Amino acid sequence: MTDQTRPLEGLTVLDLTRALAGPYATLLLAGLGAKVIKIEEPVGGDLARENSPYLGRDGIMVERAHEDDISLSHLTRARGKYGVSLNLKRPEGKKLFMDLVAKADIVVENFTAGTADRLGVGYEACAQVNPRIVFASLSGFGANDRSGKAMDVIIQALSGAMFTSGEPGHPPVRIGIPIADMLAPVFTVIGILAAIEQRHRTGVGQHVDVSMLGALTSFVAIENWSAMAAAGMPARTGLTVQRLSPFGVFECADGYVAVVAVHEPLARGLFDAMGARELGEDPRFANRDARVANAEVLEATINAWSRQQSVAEVCRLLEERGVPVAPVRHPEDALVDPRVVERHETMAVEHPTYGSNVDLRTAGIPIQFSAASTGFDDALPVYIGQHNEDVYAQYLGLSPDDVARLKSEGVI
Amino acid sequence: MTDQTRPLEGLTVLDLTRALAGPYATLLLAGLGAKVIKIEEPVGGDLARENSPYLGRDGIMVERAHEDDISLSHLTRARGKYGVSLNLKRPEGKKLFMDLVAKADIVVENFTAGTADRLGVGYEACAQVNPRIVFASLSGFGANDRSGKAMDVIIQALSGAMFTSGEPGHPPVRIGIPIADMLAPVFTVIGILAAIEQRHRTGVGQHVDVSMLGALTSFVAIENWSAMAAAGMPARTGLTVQRLSPFGVFECADGYVAVVAVHEPLARGLFDAMGARELGEDPRFANRDARVANAEVLEATINAWSRQQSVAEVCRLLEERGVPVAPVRHPEDALVDPRVVERHETMAVEHPTYGSNVDLRTAGIPIQFSAASTGFDDALPVYIGQHNEDVYAQYLGLSPDDVARLKSEGVI
Incomplete structure (x- = not known):
């Protein structure tokens, strides 16, 4: 961190997300200066914690060997976030969540569509507690659609993106970067910031709803496929045009x-x-x-x-x-190009305790500001609930006794 | 347009962009409610006007046959924008631009790096006239880099994105959607909105600088390539994983x-x-x-x-x-999926005068707001300078005589 201010300094985000799409949205917000509180179930937590490979005292491992080995997925996506444990299914857990909502600006979730409402932590419930809240839902097909689970490869197939790549007459090509998982969160951040801008005028927040299928299909739609077809131009031309x-x-x-x-x-x-x-x-x-x-x-x-x-x-x-x-x-060469390293568009990854003999790099914030910095707080929830004290005691004002009781009762 | 407000209503954007990357950034801002004034050279204008295919009185054509045939590229990317002609190389043209800057919130440009400063319309010059201006530059390698021209296929190659797609041992795959051209503008919009948020705290604007290489490389970097390599996992696995x-x-x-x-x-x-x-x-x-x-x-x-x-x-x-x-x-099927049509993630394209017997669809704004609408003003600069009267006379307050004189003298 430099001592220059970050653009979103002062905004607080409650982060209910898991896997890749949601956590990438809150990672961008964290890198732009928002305080992100990552909320995980006390047992299990974000499934991305179990993604191979891991980094730890023995270096990079396909399987976890020690308790403090950290999945590279978690290590990169949870950077700069403050981690708390919270059982939303317990009444006292829900109350605690609403106490956080009362102080927050933004909630982001990527549960299966409908789940947040069912848990009683959806937009309507949050807005009753804090009408200024901007609540963002990231889902496969939209917050009101029940088409089922969406994964990156499913959305690539449905959106037409997969079809456009590859040689004419050959099979389609799966794009090797998880473009559907990555694109929806970028539009989610745009939606959140636009809603925050509107809040300056109106004083109230709203629900922002982004679909993976919609985000990627809108990208595909910038090319004039039907017109090209009508004009006899092929949709797929392979390595050359x-x-x-x-x-x-x-x-x-x-x-x-x-x-x-x-x-x-x-x-x-x-x-x-x-x-x-x-x-x-x-x-x-x-x-x-x-x-x-x-x-x-x-x-x-x-x-x-x-x-x-x-x-x-x-x-x-x-x-x-x-x-x-x-x-x-090769991506490994691309990530160390001095042009992207100097601009922090890629950044070094390190285990908070152990060094690594491999130069690991991950995504940075690909935006330069002349009057602001970007970058991540020196925070990482290595363990589920690592920042319970900071958030529940110091930020929310609970007594250490209450925090201990909630912990022993399995609420946090 | 519904009568519901759009989130960025009240913000004014001066749009110096051309081709795809820049115009897509200002298209997103227009769809979110900003007033976008597209500035073109009086002769020639945005080169995307010359992209085949065209739409006009004879339908879809590979070559332009009539003066009011419009390139599909222009028709889709200039939606909702007000078009003025302006010769920035003329002193009076530069003065007119600075009069617009004084009233605007945002400037977006994607000239070759350094050109805006050389023309005297870069961030420093604009900030002297209006310290609140947020000035966004979109370039291949960053506002201070002179690595040369960047095109989508060049950035795909450099970023590692191209390498990750395709079968092991086979050639790399060019991704069929212009992902580098499209991704940088999305991050540019995030940068602009973050700078606008910071302006609410500080009262001043700043320069926002996004690179195509940086935006796409940061996307590629979310996967843990070096760790996967160290763990013996291949970077490219083809149609299956x-x-x-x-x-x-x-x-x-x-x-x-x-x-x-x-x-x-x-x-x-x-x-x-x-x-x-x-x-x-x-x-x-x-x-x-x-x-x-x-x-x-x-x-x-x-x-x-x-x-x-x-x-x-x-x-x-x-x-x-x-x-x-x-x-x-196929993209044509993807673009008419009722799920994306209902959410305006893809939208119908029409010639402002002539109908079409082909159902043409293009990119919408893939974000739903519960307390705001998205969508485009009924404006399209079919001709260069089409909205000169609206902008120079009504918005800026010049007399009709002055507008006529500037026109006859080639300033606009």
């Missing part, structure tokens, strides 16, 4: 590169890099329309050249000529 | 389905649906560890069955047994 040829991914001796040489000077630059300026005079490739019409043979010509070169050599030759080019990098 | 087997995409007679049957009852449900309950007693598949160890033969067994069935039949059989399943849908 023929109507922009030469455009896409080409094979090298030791990997792959992405190349964009749509416009005339770029195409000429590519031909020059290939040591084949004469291609620019070849009637099949002499102008953009010709290159598009002969995309298949053009791409084969480029690949025949690039397969003889290293990735580094192709990048050097094209960069010298101002042709946009990039290596297809 | 063996450590969760059976999990992933399977082939049917007429398409593909996504199936999640990780846990014991789900695996049993799948075996039952296959008419092969005995697989649950087979020592190779009788428990989760066994299924993971024998993932390859298990997946082949499932595919051998599913290839004989229709997508609809597999979905029916698995849904009856509570096993998460979904068809891999």
